[in-house]
Amino acid sequence: MHIDWFVFAAQIFNFLLLMYLLKRFLFGRILKAMDDREAKIAARFAEADALNEKAREAADLYEKRNLQVNEKIEQMLNEATLAAENRRKELMEQVRTDVEHVKARWQDMLKREQEAFFFDLRRRAAGSLYATARKALSDLADADLESRIIDEFVKRLGSLEEEKLAQIRKAVAAGGGRIAVQSAFEISAAQRTQIEKAVSEQIVRDATMRYLVEPDVVSGVELRVNGHKIAWSLNEYLETLVENLTETLQREAHAA
Amino acid sequence: MEIVALNQISPDQVILWTWKFITLNVTILYTWLVMAILVFISWLATRNLSSEMNVSRWQHFLEVIISVVRGEISEMTKKGADNFVPLIGTLFLFICTSNILVIVPGFIAPTSSITTTAALASCVFIAVPYYGISRNGVLHYLKEYFQPNFIFFPFHVMGEISRTLALTVRLFGNIMSHEKVVGILLAVTPLLFPIIMQALGLLIGVIQAYIFAILSMVYIASALSADEEGHAHAHTKKEG
Secondary structure (H helix, E strand, C coil), X not given: CCCCHHHHHHHHHHHHHHHHHHHHHHHHHHHHHHHHHHHHHHHHHHHHHHHHHHHHHHHHHHHHHHHHHHHHHHHHHHHHHHHHHHHHHHHHHHHHHHHHHHHXXXXXXXXXXXXXXXXXXXXXXXHHHHHHHHHHHHHHCCCCHHHHHHHHHHHHHHCCCHHHHHHHHHHHHHCCCEEEEEECCCCCHHHHHHHHHHHHXXXXXXXXXXXXXXXXXXXXXXXXXXXXXXXXXXXXXXXHHHHHHHHHHHHHHHHC | CCCCXXXXXXXXXXEEEEECCEEEEHHHHHHHHHHHHHHHHHHHHHXXXXXXXXXXXXXXXXXXXXXXXXXXXXXXXXXXXXCCHHHHHHHHHHHHHHHHHHHCCCCCCHHHCHHHHHHHHHHHHHHHHHHHHHHHCHHHHHHHHXXXXXXXXXXXXXXXXHHHHHHHHHHHHHHHHHHHHHHHHHHHCCCHHHHHHHHHHHHHHHHHHHHHHHHHHHHHHHHHCHHHHHHHXXXXXXXX
């Protein structure tokens, strides 16, 4: 077997050259690319791991926050319920107070109406009683009721206590000796003389008398001296009557 | 037209040009052709290499080849494979390409010349001590020749020479004989049979390339450490 040593050397050179060229153009580049890619993949995995870790942390945090928020919501709900309950109680209290107030006002109004009614009733009853009494007196005794009233008034003047008389005298002196007599009817001259006589006997002489007709003084006579008053009228009786009547009516109303 | 006559055993005998001791024969010419093809394809394939996630088909193809080579090497050395990839990879690619191109009419595989296979085997013969010394140092490497005692030194040397010779002759014999067999069969049998033989030839060519590369690696690996020597010898025996 013949071996050409030049060709042998040339083939060794060729092989070494090919090795160099392939190393330069093939193996080096591919190995580098592969290593680079491996490194890149490893980096991506590391990154993914890091992201995963981060995501888990975020999820944990979120869960924790969620829990906190839920707790807070519950707490706030409880507080709100409590506040609402308190407010409800307050409102109820207020409504109760208002109702009480309205009730009181209503009762007040009712009472006033009642009073107005009784006032009216009293006046009518007084008027009616006056008319009836007058008619009865004139029918029965053939005496003028007005003169009887004057008589009764004079009698009362005569029977006044000394203490009261002293007060009246003092008042007359302070008022400049003026005495006013009010009555529901016109007082005749004879009757005036009768009154003046009683006044001069009991209170003071030479008083200036003034006579006024006042329908409000129901069937009676009033003597007014600077804030003091001596009177006789059917009013007193009527008031007693009205009081009795009122009591009866109220009892009836409460029973109802 | 026959380039190598049937009675010529090697393409070395077909001399195209000569000047003094410099001769240019068919072996060198086809070696250059194979080299040119390999370098061109390498340049073409690696010119747009990317280290991104999405890579081209070419790059995938090359990476598969390199990965296989790398995997085979690291299986044997149990250490970093990247140092040996250029040598073993070039051996494999050169022999494999030469053998596969045989199906192209008019192409003569450079590996069917004993000069080429001897040159390749010599490179391996030199690479074994080179890697052994660079890894473990001269003393440690030489000490391996006197194991288990100094009597074995001549046997170690003979082993080195004989396995180089075996590498040379195995590759040359397979490829050359295949070409001769196909040439003879073309003359005596119908068309279909040589085609089957050609297909078989491709298989043999790839297997021979693989064997050559693997054995080279085994020899280098055996020089790298004493621990791996037994393992490497076992491989050699199995193959032989």
